[in-house]
Amino acid sequence: MKTFSYRTATGPADGLEPGAVFLAGGTNLVDLMKLGVATPDALVDVTRLPLGEITDLPGGGLRIGAAVRNSDLAADPRARQAFPLLSQALLAGASGQLRNMATTGGNLLQRTRCRYFMDATKPCNKHTPGSGCPARDGDHRNLAILGGSEACIATHPSDMAVALAALDAIVHVDGPAGPRTIPVTGLHRLPGDRPDRDTVLEHGELITAVDVPALPSATRSAYRKARDRASYAFAVGSVAAALAVTDDGLVSEVRLAWGAVAPRPWRAWRAEERLRGRPATAAEFRAAADAELAAAEPGRDNAYKMELLPRMTTALLERLADREGR
Amino acid sequence: MRLTVNGSEHELDLDPRTTLLDALREHLGLTGAKKGCDHGQCGACTVLLDGRRVNSCLILAIAQQDARVTTIEGLGGHPVQRGFLEHDGFQCGYCTPGQICSAVGMLGEVERGWPSATGDDDPLSDAEIRERMSGNLCRCGAYPNMVPAIREAAGR
Numbered sequence A: 001m002k003t004f005s006y007r008t009a010t011g012p013a014d015g016l017e018p019g020a021v022f023l024a025g026g027t028n029l030v031d032l033m034k035l036g037v038a039t040p041d042a043l044v045d046v047t048r049l050p051l052g053e054i055t056d057l058p059g060g061g062l063r064i065g066a067a068v069r070n071s072d073l074a075a076d077p078r079a080r081q082a083f084p085l086l087s088q089a090l091l092a093g094a095s096g097q098l099r100n101m102a103t104t105g106g107n108l109l110q111r112t113r114c115r116y117f118m119d120a121t122k123p124c125n126k127h128t129p130g131s132g133c134p135a136r137d138g139d140h141r142n143l144a145i146l147g148g149s150e151a152c153i154a155t156h157p158s159d160m161a162v163a164l165a166a167l168d169a170i171v172h173v174d175g176p177a178g179p180r181t182i183p184v185t186g187l188h189r190l191p192g193d194r195p196d197r198d199t200v201l202e203h204g205e206l207i208t209a210v211d212v213p214a215l216p217s218a219t220r221s222a223y224r225k226a227r228d229r230a231s232y233a234f235a236v237g238s239v240a241a242a243l244a245v246t247d248d249g250l251v252s253e254v255r256l257a258w259g260a261v262a263p264r265p266w267r268a269w270r271a272e273e274r275l276r277g278r279p280a281t282a283a284e285f286r287a288a289a290d291a292e293l294a295a296a297e298p299g300r301d302n303a304y305k306m307e308l309l310p311r312m313t314t315a316l317l318e319r320l321a322d323r324e325g326r
Numbered sequence B: 001m002r003l004t005v006n007g008s009e010h011e012l013d014l015d016p017r018t019t020l021l022d023a024l025r026e027h028l029g030l031t032g033a034k035k036g037c038d039h040g041q042c043g044a045c046t047v048l049l050d051g052r053r054v055n056s057c058l059i060l061a062i063a064q065q066d067a068r069v070t071t072i073e074g075l076g077g078h079p080v081q082r083g084f085l086e087h088d089g090f091q092c093g094y095c096t097p098g099q100i101c102s103a104v105g106m107l108g109e110v111e112r113g114w115p116s117a118t119g120d121d122d123p124l125s126d127a128e129i130r131e132r133m134s135g136n137l138c139r140c141g142a143y144p145n146m147v148p149a150i151r152e153a154a155g156r
């Protein structure tokens, strides 16, 4: 590991000196530093800043401080009651130990698990711009079918972020240029020809909180995750959904987001659009998921996601429709 | 830097790169917590930080100067330790300190009403214990005996 200096942050708008990065739980950053993929000159610890609270927003939403630990958010009674998909997504991620360290901000900004990215000795356009992308012809079994580019097909690995995308969460940011807000669906960039830039954040911008606006239909919502073993593994595909159905069986409101298919938590706008006002049936759910995948570009070894995601989506929406008690 | 471990405060002169795991093992002689993967993937390094279970291999010691660290050496005959002995909850023993610290932290989480991904009504059903303990791998596969060991430690 390259040596670095360490200090604690004194204020959210302090910014960062060149070469410095923020340290939160460290569960991704320290790992990447050990691997020689992250080589910061300085760490600025943000866990002592007063960003560790979950507060009510008027109308039933929640403001989640950036330093709130994943385990505390998953267990928060308000989050469990109003946004079950969010609590379920958090509990589906990592392990009890990791969730106790991992923070809201760090979880959103965790980096891809692409094996070439996590190996400093391999070429990779994300860790070394211009060095190439061995994943295209190599191991891309869990990489993107949507939103990738010639330069990079990494997936964003977070579970929590998928639920937040479905919920239209808003990310609060502060820094030397002043505070601003970013919809969580616009936080992560698609790689294009700059896969080294994961997000739209500028150097020194700190995530301070994430707002989850009230969503009445979210009391009937869920998160489903497929993975290679029963627990403690990243998703190979995941679905976050909320659904409301009218008395005559039509979809009145639907939120749908996918994980492990794209460089960002993938909000399935196209599928949602297609479903609104349509009968809440398996055939309609499947057709909507297929429509979302119309633009997909699967590779040799990740085409299974083209079948996995529609199946998971259909099953989850059917379950939510049943729970509506029709 | 300062570290508070099992109730005693230590002054140490450590490189900022030192993980909590290495500080415990290499500098304080507390070799109970084990290094399995060194990347958060196995749980062998589990200790309690202010009572919460964490992977000490992904934590920088310098960031924990205000925390209370509890290692397996500081548990002092905890019911989970007795449960593991009575039920033969181990074979080679390499993962065991991490398993026990994790189980102690996990029982605290159950007491506080924390949910798990399993969502059973009984937070200490077999399926629940397995899910809640999934952050600790055991190469010997000694899982079957750990489950009753942990449940018994919870007084059940």
Ligand SMILES: Cc1cc2nc3c(=O)[nH]c(=O)nc-3n(C[C@H](O)[C@H](O)[C@H](O)COP(=O)(O)OP(=O)(O)OC[C@H]3O[C@@H](n4cnc5c(N)ncnc54)[C@H](O)[C@@H]3O)c2cc1C
Residues within 6 Å of the ligand: A021, A022, A023, A024, A025, A026, A027, A028, A029, A030, A031, A046, A066, A067, A092, A093, A094, A095, A098, A101, A102, A103, A104, A105, A106, A107, A108, A109, A110, A157, A158, A159, A160, A205, A206, A207, A208, A232, A233, A234, A235, B039, B040, B041
């Ligand atoms: C073995 C293992 C299994 C895992 N499994 C899963 C899984 O199944 N699902 C899942 O979703 N995740 C999983 N994770 C990833 C885990 O969720 C992330 O490592 C964690 O959420 C990162 O949070 P942190 O606070 O530790 O971030 P850190 O590691 O401290 O930081 C991550 C990044 O965010 C930046 N950062 C942190 N906070 C802020 C802030 N407030 N503002 C601006 N920048 C900030 C840091 O500079 C760094 O670049 C796993 C991790 C491991 C090691």
Ligand code: SF4
Residues within 6 Å of the ligand: A112, A114, A115, A116, A117, A123, A124, A125, A126, A127, A132, A133, A134, A135, A136, A143, A151, A152, A153, A154, A195
């Ligand atoms: S997919 Fe992206 S992260 Fe993976 S090797 Fe290619 S450029 Fe690197």
Ligand code: FES
Residues within 6 Å of the ligand: B034, B035, B036, B037, B038, B039, B040, B041, B042, B043, B044, B045, B046, B055, B056, B057, B058
């Ligand atoms: S040594 Fe820390 S999790 Fe494996």
Ligand code: FES
Residues within 6 Å of the ligand: B090, B091, B092, B093, B094, B095, B096, B137, B138, B139, B140, B141, B142
């Ligand atoms: S008892 Fe040998 S690794 Fe678990």
